[in-house]
Amino acid sequence: MNIPAELRYTRSHEWVRQLEGNIVEIGLTDHAQDALGDLVFVNLPQVEDAVAAGDTLADVESVKAVSDVYSPVSGRVVEVNEELLDAPQRINEAPYEAWMARIELSAEPEGLLDAAEYAKALEEEA
């Protein structure tokens, strides 16, 4: 399972990439896309939405199920990846490139895992 070292993670299988300033990018991990199977629909938040860590940020639908994507951080949505609306399979193909939303942080993120901690969490879950 691919777990890039430079990203941070949640136990609910989102990844967080630090961009410039206090903007972060959110996506779903390789493990998440593998467990969900082929994605057929993505529902994204709207720009300007305020989100709190742990809130539902988006949802993804596979042929198996609809699942919530939780926001790993608190802040304001500044951009969404509209390409995913027409091509949800991008999350399956390249989970760490297929970012879902960019969020301007309103508070320092708490409780995120580094790559080693996330790998360990996956092992415990298995």
Place this chain on the structure above:
Amino acid sequence: MQLIFEKSRTGRGSAILPPSDVPAAPLPQALRRQAPLRLPEVAECDLDRHYAALARRSHGVCSGFYPLGSCTMKYNPRIDEELAQLPGFAGVHPLQPARTAEGCVEVLKEAEAALCEVTGMDAMTFQPAAGAHGEFTGLLLIQAYHRARGDAARTKILVPDSAHGTNPASAAMAGYAVVNVPSGPDGCVDLQALRAAVGPDTAGLMLTNPNTVGLFDGNILEITRIVHEAGGLCYYDGANLNAVMGIARPGDMGFDVVHLNLHKTFSTPHGGGGPGSGPVGCKAFLRDFLPDSRLGGHPGAQSVGQVRAFYGNFAVTLRALCYILTLGGPGLREASENAVLNANYMMHALKDTYDMAYDHTCMHEFVMTLEKLKHETGVSALDVAKGLLDAGIHPPTMYFPLIVHEALMVEPTETESRETLDEAVQALKDLAREAHEHPEALHARPLTAPVRRPDEVGAARNPKLRFDFA
């Protein structure tokens, strides 16, 4: 197989209509269609063959075992169909005067009394056309109740994470925010988490009991007490009533509103998209909020209003009443007992072969987890489900509930014989062996079904929803 539109030939038809004995009254020009409807034009003989061919290519309870978890695919007794076809019922019109349809009125009254007895409710509406429609209607009752008390602060509905997906969807449709309540390791509601979730913003809790992992939540009285003490109401999703008829009543468990799936528990045909029936029962204090016109009367000022025309899918209610009267009270209880017995029999026979998600006595269904099998052999729950098709068995429900990975959910129902259960157990054991010996062969199954592996992803991403006439 050709579509009916592809079989169509201009000018061909199947009906020989008698000449009209009244003068034709032309429709006003503004209401007339500009172009003729493009209906398929086929001979009756070809039409008959078309539907017979479709029937041969499908799988129903009359073609084989159908252990589709959470769907209660029990056999539908023929006598129900026979009675529903009596001309007095089949030919009735909802606008004819009540005095000319007293039999139908009697059917609705008797069905209401019987189902209130089974559920421990005081009144019932038959308007909702299916389960999720019933959920929505039930939530409207809860909403109307709080509003009538002048309490506008209750904006949240609690739903356990094991719930049917329709529960949060119905709550959102009714305008509520949904709060997810996690399950404990035993698959039941985590009481601590529930206590933390309730408050002055709690409108109600939606719960299925037995729950979607096939377990009866033994804390149910405590659960409904916690919600009531916080000022919320308790909604019973009747999807799994087949496990407890005549044994335990939602009304006695502390629920205030209930919906039933007559098409499941009370044995009317379903699975083809309808018609269903999702009547909603309630305790007396909610009676005035019910949507329908209460058989001839007019809805009161507090009613949530009609949720469907007339009295809902009346013929489904009629079949359900026929089922209830055929079995009687003791028969309904025996049906539930056998549904639970059959599920436990299969679970016990399979538990050395497959991992059970929760390894203790189940109710009317059980959930297996194929996570380890997938890890060891690459064979998934989907592969095993597809493999069952070659044994002439409809697959169990797959990948539900969401809290169990690689889930297969098996609900044999009470109408299956021990021999049928044994055959299904053997088929599942054979597939487990095949998974270890020839996993690649399982990826290719089914070999004998009319359609082997439909492109589900393609169908979801690029659906073709109408015939292209071009």
